[in-house]
Amino acid sequence: MNPAEHPLDGSALMLEESVEELYEDAPVGYLSTARDGTILKANRTFYALTGYDAVALVGVKRFYDLLPPGAKIYYETHYAPLLQMQQDVRELALEIVRSDGQRVPVLVNAQLRDVAGEASLIRLTVFDASDRRQYERELLQARADAESRAAAASALQHVSEGVLLVDDDTAVVVLNPAASRILNVGAREAVGKRVGSLVPGWESVVSRIPVGRPHEPATSVVLPLAVAGDTRWVAASGEAAPDGIVYTLRDVTAERRLEDFRDDIVAIVSHELRTPLAGIYGAALTLEAHGDSLGEEQRRNLIKMIVEQSGRLSRILEEVLMTQRLDSGDLTIQRRTFDVREVLARVIQSSASWQSALPVHVAAADDGAAEGDPELFEQVLVNLLDNAMKYSPATGDVRVRIERHRSSIRVTVADDGPGVASEDEERIFQKFYRVDPGQANGVTGTGLGLYISREIVRRMHGRVGLLPAVRGATFFVDLPAAQ
Numbered sequence: 001m002n003p004a005e006h007p008l009d010g011s012a013l014m015l016e017e018s019v020e021e022l023y024e025d026a027p028v029g030y031l032s033t034a035r036d037g038t039i040l041k042a043n044r045t046f047y048a049l050t051g052y053d054a055v056a057l058v059g060v061k062r063f064y065d066l067l068p069p070g071a072k073i074y075y076e077t078h079y080a081p082l083l084q085m086q087q088d089v090r091e092l093a094l095e096i097v098r099s100d101g102q103r104v105p106v107l108v109n110a111q112l113r114d115v116a117g118e119a120s121l122i123r124l125t126v127f128d129a130s131d132r133r134q135y136e137r138e139l140l141q142a143r144a145d146a147e148s149r150a151a152a153a154s155a156l157q158h159v160s161e162g163v164l165l166v167d168d169d170t171a172v173v174v175l176n177p178a179a180s181r182i183l184n185v186g187a188r189e190a191v192g193k194r195v196g197s198l199v200p201g202w203e204s205v206v207s208r209i210p211v212g213r214p215h216e217p218a219t220s221v222v223l224p225l226a227v228a229g230d231t232r233w234v235a236a237s238g239e240a241a242p243d244g245i246v247y248t249l250r251d252v253t254a255e256r257r258l259e260d261f262r263d264d265i266v267a268i269v270s271h272e273l274r275t276p277l278a279g280i281y282g283a284a285l286t287l288e289a290h291g292d293s294l295g296e297e298q299r300r301n302l303i304k305m306i307v308e309q310s311g312r313l314s315r316i317l318e319e320v321l322m323t324q325r326l327d328s329g330d331l332t333i334q335r336r337t338f339d340v341r342e343v344l345a346r347v348i349q350s351s352a353s354w355q356s357a358l359p360v361h362v363a364a365a366d367d368g369a370a371e372g373d374p375e376l377f378e379q380v381l382v383n384l385l386d387n388a389m390k391y392s393p394a395t396g397d398v399r400v401r402i403e404r405h406r407s408s409i410r411v412t413v414a415d416d417g418p419g420v421a422s423e424d425e426e427r428i429f430q431k432f433y434r435v436d437p438g439q440a441n442g443v444t445g446t447g448l449g450l451y452i453s454r455e456i457v458r459r460m461h462g463r464v465g466l467l468p469a470v471r472g473a474t475f476f477v478d479l480p481a482a483q
């Protein structure tokens with residue numbers, strides 16, 4: 001049998017060939033160099049990686065020559081000494097300059113081999129790390145993206161503007177805390193639900209919110225939204241997003257109330273100030289033109305009218321100013337001990353000059369020492385007495401009581417007027433509220449007196465309210481008793 005035909009010999013040959021191929025086409029570049037780095041042998045993968053062939057490299061270049069300047073320094077300061085000391089280095093990240101000048105990131109393992117009787121060799125494996133670098137870069141980018149998304153999400157948590165992202169089906173995708181406050185829905189429960197099912201008035205307003213194209217936000221519009229049994233004014237605008245719409249919402253209820261307040265002031269000024277002004281002006285003109293020919297009593301009446309109407313004017317102005325101070329928090333309240341009976345006596349004495357005073361009957365306890373601000377409390381009493389007189393019939397009287405309770409001093413002011421219907425009991429303490437705004441009963445007023453009284457007393461830790469009465473109205477004020 002021909003030995004060459006022996007099946008084992010044939011397979012041995014094939015094995016040898018495939019080992020050679022394995023070496024040549026391995027997924028890593030193999031390189032053997034002399035101790036000084038001169039290239040002695042390399043596989044095809046290495047040639048492909050560097051763009052050189054055997055002629056250009058073997059016996060001609062050192063591994064060192066293939067490195068860019070920075071890596072050359074690293075090679076000399078780290079790689080060579082390390083190899084010398086440890087016999088091998090692992091996973092060194094370097095770059096190789098290809099024949100076309102391009103740089104390729106590589107990972108290098110090197111081993112110093114002492115071949116018996118021969119000069120020692122260095123075996124290197126050179127792994128093309130371009131993919132890995134790319135992967136690392138993508139990983140870093142992904143991390144940076146995630147971080148910036150997390151930062152954006154955290155910013156969204158803290159902005160004062162409400163942000164609401166809905167999908168094409170109008171279901172909530174994102175609802176930040178500000179939006180959750182404005183719309184009065186919990187962010188967690190809202191996600192995935194239609195806005196219309198969460199916010200009752202939404203369907204009727206959403207069609208009026210302008211929606212801009214991506215990156216072109218529309219100018220916001222102010223719309224009323226019924227939230228938690230109240231009307232909330234919201235400045236809203238939308239912007240188209242890839243899979244839905246982002247709405248920006250801002251609660252402008254406070255600004256709106258201020259605007260309403262200004263409108264009310266204008267209405268009050270035109271309505272309430274005009275009458276006393278006309279009276280003053282008319283009386284003054286008459287005095288100027290005919291003063292000499294008027295009788296003594298006529299003259300006195302005109303002057304009295306000027307005094308009364310000026311007083312009315314200044315009270316209206318005082319009320320408007322006081323309301324503004326209360327609303328802006330610009331009112332300092334003193335806290336000291338004073339005698340409620342003394343303040344009452346002062347008010348009744350001076351009331352004769354600004355009211356055609358009805359009889360005022362006072363029943364006072366022995367102890368009237370309260371805590372609070374006496375000047376401001378005086379205004380409260382003036383308001384209550386003024387109202388009692390204004391709304392009483394001409395023949396009525398006004399009854400004031402001062403009582404000492406366990407920890408408070410109570411002042412009640414009772415009259416014989418029409419009283420207050422139960423549905424108005426709370427409303428009369430609201431700003432500008434008047435039961436008879438058309439003044440059909442001939443009684444004028446701004447609707448601010450009781451609002452101011454309640455706000456002042458509240459700030460003194462007391463209470464103002466109405467007591468049940470058989471006839472007329474009975475208002476009470478409680479102040480903390482002096483300790």
Ligand code: ADP
Nearest residue numbers: 387391419428434435445446447448449450473
């Ligand atoms: P005004 O300047 O209109 O008197 P107030 O705030 O003092 O403003 O009072 C608000 C409303 O409460 C009044 O318009 C009136 O309808 C009602 N009111 C206040 N006091 C009395 C009272 N003693 N008797 C009946 N109604 C009253």
